[in-house]
Amino acid sequence: MFSWRYRCGGRDVGPLTSPRWQCPDTAGALELDGPNDVALTDAGHTTIARYAALLPVDPARFETLGAGMTPLLPAVIAGRNVFLKLDSLLPSGSFKDRGAAVAVAHLAACGVERVIVDSSGNAAAAMAAYCAANRIGCVVYAPASASAAKLVQARAYGATVIPVDGSREAVAEAAQTAAEGDPQAFYASHNWSPVFAEGVKTWAIETWEQLGRTSPDTVFVPTGGGSALAGAQRGFTATAEMPRIVAAQPAACAPLVDALVRGLDVVPAAVPGHTLAEGARISDPPRGAMLLEAVRASRGWGIAVTEAELRDALRELWAQGVYVEPTAALGAAAFARAVREETELGDGAQVVLVTGTGLKATEAVTTLLNG
């Protein structure tokens, strides 16, 4: 794993032997340079361990908790055939397990003893699970307003949860401050970490393998902080065949889609409105410019999903036996829009990434069913 290097805007800024989450001078987003070719796949494993040689991990000490080869389920959305990539069935219940498995393995190899994260949702659960698997500590800074039920899973894995009053930014600041004051700890933000995104790329490589070593025509990706999208870009680079990447965001908070539509090179912060897709309510994604470039280079586009479209997509998924949380239906809703607007979709496979299980959203589902 230590042949991997950090890069900032194309410039080498050192090896992965010490953990980093930002570029040293510019405070910009880091990129990585390392082996990224499906030829390195080890078919002897069915978990993401099969891609260990394409990841910044030590294959001999890579704890996967069994993550990997989630089903690629044939389904019908808006009357058209599609494949659902069910990352909702990963060990902690969301696609973030892929990133957390690799990010925590890297931090443990760097000698980090305590991982500090700021999240109240899927990222906290995933990071806590893999800290447990790697036998290192995990401290979760969460908004005091976050529902206790959502944090129970992280606590069960052994994480310490610290509630913080104030805004989402105040929570991130508290986490960063805590990490700066603790030499054995490291602030691991999944939205900044390039190592996390490297883990997430495995969803794309698995999809390519499951389609008989062929990339899809188009992939529809729920996009908030952008790690699923960054992962798609990295994963399909490894397969040497890039599908069109569609970024699906809630219309109530769609900074990336907005920048794509307006032809910008940076992503201006959005003023987030109310949306059921809570996990994608991120007004100012750290890697905005990178995400824009990834979508454009793939000849992809963005779709801002209305709340009505999101509810329809949720019901359509549930009604065929696929239980997902609201945020996880963004990709299906975007696909339905593309079908309705008669967007030209190629002959290849259409793939929708399903990011998280409905079992984490009992309150929201109850409200929808009773509403």
Add this chain to the structure above:
Amino acid sequence: MFSWRYRCGGRDVGPLTSPRWQCPDTAGALELDGPNDVALTDAGHTTIARYAALLPVDPARFETLGAGMTPLLPAVIAGRNVFLKLDSLLPSGSFKDRGAAVAVAHLAACGVERVIVDSSGNAAAAMAAYCAANRIGCVVYAPASASAAKLVQARAYGATVIPVDGSREAVAEAAQTAAEGDPQAFYASHNWSPVFAEGVKTWAIETWEQLGRTSPDTVFVPTGGGSALAGAQRGFTATAEMPRIVAAQPAACAPLVDALVRGLDVVPAAVPGHTLAEGARISDPPRGAMLLEAVRASRGWGIAVTEAELRDALRELWAQGVYVEPTAALGAAAFARAVREETELGDGAQVVLVTGTGLKATEAVTTLLNG
């Protein structure tokens, strides 16, 4: 699938062309006769569709929702190596998906338009999911006292939930009465159905494949109604190498363990006490004599797990990143007891079946963490 036959105490009672849940004369439990040999495995599928030729289903119309090949995770319990079979990661969150996939496929092939079940937990969710996948109706009779949160998943899949006042038996009676009055409906009790158990056998066959086509030395199986255990017996019969089967029950409700210890040929009903392992709080399992015979023929035994042992096993699983509900820790708790009592375990693999995800037990987990 219609080469399969129903049997009652060794006697042929007809083909599977019409749905049955009990022996016609005796009201005893049905058995099945049909192809059950791993040589029939279709390695072209990674889901349970690979075993379609060993199951009473039409391979061309078998909706799996992606179920199958759940991880066999190496772990350490009570200081000893063990493999955890993570059926908690199946589509609806429990091992019951295996049985429901096959039971509903069979009912749909028989022309049933509405499946009627009585359950407030994992079976309701699993049956509702596969009814959705097969586009047939599902009606769940549930105790009026059951938590609404638990039934939300089945409702999301499109099931109608009917609350019934009174005892668990009153709920079953209401379901049976409703089915008798509706010629397009069928009462599908997972604890009676031999077709359901046939689906559950796939956990055992997968385990055998994942161990390099070798059966484990011993399997530790959470046991309430007994479908996981009946499935183990059928599955390892298909592999022609039977491990010792250990039935793990909560001490507060351990009728099968009690009958094993006392050397009985029938299972007297227990008076159930309080237990965290709610899913195994079944005082009078329908197939008692069959289950006794399965354990004995395997040279297995029973272990009645105390509440303290169950809590310890839960914490040990969570602390290594495996999030399970209390009932699902019965197998791990029984394994820990076997290690502590220095039970002679063979050189072969020790396997613990993990039956359901912790995401369904937020309330119970919260109580444990705060307690």
